[in-house]
Amino acid sequence: MQVSKTSFMAMKSYTYQAELLLRDYLLADPCVIYTSVLCGIVxxxxxxxxxxLISSLYFKAYTSLTKVQRIEWSNRGMSTAHAVFITIMSSYLVFFSDLYSDRLDGFVTFRSSNLSIFALGVSAGYFICDLAMILWLYPSLGGMEYIIHHLLSLIAVSYAMLSGEGQLYTFMVLLSETTTPGINLRWFLDNAGMKRSKAYLINGIGMFAAWLVARILLFVYLFYHVYLHHDHIKKMQTFGYILVFIVPLVLGIMNTMWFAKILKGLRKTLAKRQ
Known part of the structure; x- marks a missing residue:
């Protein structure tokens, strides 16, 4: 009982210190932008x-990969970590927080908080790192479409973070990162020689469903929301106003093209199994 009480008190003390660190440093007004981007890079x-490290110890297929393939393997682990973080943050801020609720007074396009700025800063740090790797190893980690995707995302995220405008629509677009873990898992299974496994098939079906919801239907809802709140958007600066329309439109077209490829691949996989 004494050990349990001591452990509980120690855990409570660590939790309190973590809250102080988060409130007084990471989410402090003067520092939040810089610390969040730095946190994203770290x-x-x-x-x-x-x-x-984990792959070299527990996955035999990893050691047989080429140098470039090992870099991409680790890079996909990095993108998965970002996807999990930004999916949780975006889901909370868009669907569960009252920050962007229509029940509140004022323009939805001008609402922000230290938490929303921190989340965008972490995402900006990720896009900086990933874009740098893509350019450094071009075209091994992706072609021009990846550069366009990351540049647009970085510009939109940075603008929303620095200006505080249009953050709701930025988080709606970032919710499309929900599909990233499934895409990366498919690549891992493929390079591990498990293309004919049941896990590969289940992953393909799950990826199709996630892409349909997060990158097709959600974008349709985003444009509908923009239509309903156009009077709010008109109050934004010209650059922000253009971003609200251009970034989702370009990414939506790219998502539709990639969705067609996913559908084609899923059909081919199902045909082979039959």
Whole structure:
């Protein structure tokens, strides 16, 4: 009982210190932008190194990969970590928080908080790291479509973070990162020689469903929301106003093209299994 009480008090003390660190430093008004971007870069480095370490110890297929393939393997671990983080944050801020609720007075396009700025800063840090890796190893980690995707995402995220405008629509677009873990898992299974496994088929079906919801239907809802709140959007600065329409439109077209490829691949996989 004494040990349990001591452990509980120690855990409570650590929790309190973590809350103080979060409130007084990471989410403090003067520091939140800089610390959040730095946290995003550090998170990428940690996720990359951990993926590399764990894979070399527990996955035999990893050691047989080429140098470029091992870099991409670890890079996908990094993108998965970001996807999990930003999906949780975006889901909370868009669907569960009252920050962007229509029940509140004022323009929805001008609402922000230290938490929303922090989440965008972490995401900006990730896009900086990933874009740098794509350019450094071009075209091994992706072609021009990946560069366009990351540049648009980085510009939109940075603008929303620095100006405080249009954050709701930025988080709606970032919710599309929900599909990233499934895409990466498919690549892992493929390179591990498990293309004919049941896990590969289940992953393909799950990826199709997630893409349909997060990158097709959600974008349709985003444009509908923009239509309903156009009077709010008109109050934004010209650059922000353009971003609200251009970024989702371009990414929506790219998502539709990739969705067609996913559907084609799923059909081919199902045909082979039959």
């Amino acid at each position: 998170m990428c480095k940690m996720a990359y190194d951990l993926t590399q």
